[in-house]
Amino acid sequence: MLQPCVLKPAIRFIFIGMCLTLLFFPAFSQNISGFIKDENNNPVAFANVFVRELNTGTATDAKGYYFLSIDPGVYNLVYSSIGYQPKTIQVIISDKPLKQDMILPASNAQLNEVVVKASRKDPAYEIIQHVIDNKEKFLTQVKTARTQVYLRATEVIDVKKKKAQADKEEAEESSKEGPPLDQFAAEKKKEEERLQRINMVEMQLTLNFQYPDQYKEERTGFKAYGSKEGLFIPVFNESDFNFYQNLVYLKGISEVPVISPVSKLAVLSYKYKLEEVLVENTQVVYKIRVTPRKTGDATCKGILYINDSTWNINRLELTLEKGGLKFYDAFTIKQTYQNMGEEVWIPSRQEFIYQTKAGAKSFQGNTVWVFTDFQKDYVFPPKFFGNEVSITTKEAYERDSSYWKSARAEPLTIDQQKVIAYRDSVEAAHKTKAYLDSVETRFNKITVGEVLYHGVGFRKEATKRNIYISPLLSLINFEVIGGFRLGPYVSYFRRFENGRRLYTSASFSIGLKNTDWQGSIGFWTRYQPYRLGDVSVRAGRSFHSINSFDAYLNQLRISNYILHEHVDLFHRIELVNGLYLGTELGFHNRHSVEDYDRTSIINRVIDEDDPLVFENYQALISTVRLAYTPKQRFMSEPNQKVVLGSKFPTFSISHRRGWNGLLTSDVNFDYIELGIEQNLLLGTLGNSRYALMAGKFVNTKNLPYVDLKRFRQSDPYLYSDPLHSFQLLDTSLSATGLFLEGHYIHHFNGAMINNLPLIKKTKIRTVAGAGAMWIQQSNYRYEEVFGGIERIFKLGARRRLRLGVYGVISQTNHRAPETGYKISFDIIDTWKREWSY
DSSP, X not given: OOOHHHHHHHHXXXXXXXXXXXXXXXXXXXXXXEEEEOTTSOBOTTOEEEETTTTEEEEOOTTSEEEEEEOSEEEEEEEEXXXXXXXXXXXXXXXXXXXXXXXXXXXXXXXXXXXXXXXXXXXXXXXXXXXXHHHHHHHSSOSEEEEEEEEEXXXXXXXXXXXXXXXXXXXXXXXXXXXXXXXXXXXXXHHHHHHHTEEEEEEEEEEEEETTTEEEEEEEEEEEESOOTTSOOOOGGGOOOOTTSSEEOOTTTBSSOEEOTTSTTGGGTXXXXXXXXXXXXXXXXXXXXXXXXXXXXTOEEEEEEEETTXXXXXXXXXXXXXXXXXXXXXXXXXXXXXXXXXXXXXXXXXXXXXXXEETTEEEEEEEEEEEEEEEETOOOOTTOSSSEEEEEOGGGGGOOHHHHHHHOSSOOOHHHHHHHHHHHHHHHHHTSHHHHHHHHHHHHOOOHHIIIIIOEEEEETTTTEEEEEOOGGGGEEXXXXXXXXXXXXXXXXXXXXXXXXXXXXXXXXXXXXXXXXEEEEEEEEXXXXXXXXXXXXXXXXXXXXXXXTSOTTGGGOGGGEEEEEEEEEEEXXXXXXXXXXXXXXXXXXXXXXXXSOOOOGGGGTXXXXXXXXXXXXXXXXXXXXXXXXXXXXXXXXXXXXXXXXXXXXXXXXXXXXXXXSGXXXXXXXXXXXXXEEEEEEOGGGOEEEEEEEEEEEEEEEXXXXXXXXXXXXXXXXXXXXXXXXXXXXXXXXXXXXXXXXXXXXXXXXXXXXXXSHHHHXXXXXXXXXXXXXXXXXXXXXXXXXXXXXXXXXXXSSSOEEEEEEEEEEEEETTEEEEXXXXXXXXXXBTTTTBOOO
């Protein structure tokens, strides 16, 4: 029998050993698993299993099975799923695996028929329905707010050379005679060339918001590294990518608005699939894939992350359909929301990824917005929001590197750091007097090519002056009257630091057939950049087209021309926002061209009419025009105003007067014209434009033929601007009495027909329109309707050509209906990002 004194050390040793084992080797985790089913014994896919004590959990698979690895202990498990009543049970995890199945009874929630049917396929439909039911709350949760925004836009241009070309260049380089190539210098040059193909802009601003759609941004920092032409830098007033709205308008990006995946009728446009259930900081988040039911330009695809219980967007990643994009081949929107408390979720970060290709070049773009210092219910002073949607201070363009280091809400990538260092060094070098002198010397050097083909220019970099003299080949030009003429052209341009600009030009020519002289001298200046104040003066002697807007063939007819000696003064300024006043005063000494030798090569292809014959006379004519666009939005720059347009029509009234007896003027007439124009965005149905005009001569005491109101004859086969002309008008018309004129055109932008897969692949779009006119004097009435198809072709990275083919039906009160076909060519305005019509 062992003695107690012997047992005590042994027990002590065993006890210490057990404590050390428990201390350094904790108990092994066990697991709990099972199946979750409904009352009909069907598996509940993607159900949530949440452990309250651990703030973590998992979700069932497609068969309703779940598995959790968990340490021994006592836990409360919450079983829940969309459409079912949640259940909570307490479990004890011991040293053995635990199997725990669960039956979830159906909830009493009633959904509309289409959602109920869909939810049987996937619970994502019911999740989306919850978001739709609650989205009004998140649309209106912020009445006013102010936040800081850091914006960074980057574009990388990649040039891919064909293998044969690359091999050839490498062979040529290796075959060069002389010392061996400096590999370090070659790599440095290659790296500089790569950095030259990266453009970047940084911007810091204060964003102000007032519900429902009032924005005003105050740009306090702006820095461009390279060109900003291809970068996506929108004005917030036009880029409210709020997917709680039923339609998301993407001005400048897409031809049509996008149907939101959480719009009220989204289930008719999209299919949904619940891919994963996540637990993020105790928040259950549903990852849902969004897919269009039919391929159309008004839909998108991607991922929505939806918060459980609150039913709001946690984050999203959506890609727009290529067919609806204006300039890009691909465009993706990423948004991340942040919880500000009290169930207020606001965007904390937005990212836009875009790309396009042009030949061997590909353009990869990325724009990031980071929101900080969010102030909800910010109190703005009265009339803070208005038509000015953006203002940039002069100091914003003068920020130094220390400012940007503190302002950046996101760190720069390695490449972005290299771009800034490289561009800053280049910018500093380009500001030196030595560099400016070298540029001037190189530009001002006269070459044979400039003298013959391009023209000779002289530049002064320090004062932004430029002189241009036309090349020898342009000394020869052609006129309808008399044919070829010989003479030079010269111009002078200067840009001032305060935004003002000055432009003058002069030309002189002698007719080779009639040995007559002609010429002009002109002066134009923008003396008030912010109010778009312009003044111009032009004087000269030239052949003048009576109807310069007439059909192309009529522009080649001698009967359309007179000779006039003229002095014209023009002034235009914005009186108040959206209200423009234009005034013009011209003195013309008009002559017939009957005494000129009018023969030329045109006579061989155009059947000529006799010239207009009249006695010489003088005409002093003034024009005053007022145009007003209500609620015109604009951006304020330090030295200029950038107009962004309006949702309202533009109204105009003009008065043209011929002054009798003043400065020997022989004319005496008064003409008044009214006009209305507007561009209408009609959601997914496309966009419409219309123009309405009415005019009348209220005084015709001495109204020359040259000054009649004229209507353009249509061109054969060619489609003309449908907002200011007709397509099957078979003759030029004129009027002295009352006339009424209206035009309308609607671009469907892929609506309806692009839901057909075969049609969508052709990238064809439909267009329709109409026009009408009535002339009181002759009781002449004209109506036309047209419809056609258009297709957009890529000419470059940011240039687009729209080709159209149209069928037209017209009639008048003097002839039976006629039909015709037209073709059109339209180049998009890359600055306004709009088509001509």
